[in-house]
Amino acid sequence: MSRVRLETLLGAPVTDARGEHVGVVHDARFTADGPPLASGRPAYRLTALICGPVTVGTRLGYGGGVHGPWPLGHVFRFLGRHSRLVAWDQVDSFDQGHVRLNVPHDHLKPLPSTESKRRTHDHDSGGHR
């Protein structure tokens, strides 16, 4: 079994199955359901990559749990509107610092927080009509 450093993955360019540029890897999401460690606890398994064209909001926590202060929240949500969650099974290969996907970019899910925020916003604006 070989080992790599996360640093080689972060910032790596991502292209979809059609060869179109999706963005770069902003972050990596892990879930505690991997093979058990020596202690019996499950290892953190890489389940998804957070990708997109603009990284600054993600680096500051927007697109994750951070929402305020409201002017910055709106700005970073707008800048990060193209960020996508790439499930690990949608990754075809990762070599030479480049991530290639096995699906076209329109099959990728938006970040859940962005999606839920948008849904709330749509619902609110619908209520005012």
Add this chain to the structure above:
Amino acid sequence: MTSDRERTGGRAGRRNPTWDLATLDALRTLIDRQIVDADGMSLARVDDVELELHEDGAPTISALLCGTLALGPRLGGRLGVWWSAVGRRLRGQDDPRPVRIDFDHVATLKPTELRLDLTEPDAPPFALRIWTREKIVTRLPGGTR
């Protein structure tokens, strides 16, 4: 009476085979996070994470990497090269690897805390920390207390 080690997790964490966080984002939850030992003493920051590749599944987190040799490549450019060179000089040419803490030594992992089940003497040696202590801190008035 409960010992400090038991209260803070320590090997006690191993009797409870779970993590506090079911899901984590590496950059937000791990990178640049302060690591404390079992006694609550600050040890280092997480500068990188080591992933183990599996032929039949997704990579898993195997270790936390710390120190100048872990931070250098992350900084990139000339500053990163220079910072890595400092790290190599401190650790010696025969061991140009970053400080590696096996992920199984993490006793508590919360958004606000990353605590190991090791105390400082048992933790891997941090070259920059040792150098700073020996060459600077102990030479200051009161530095040997």
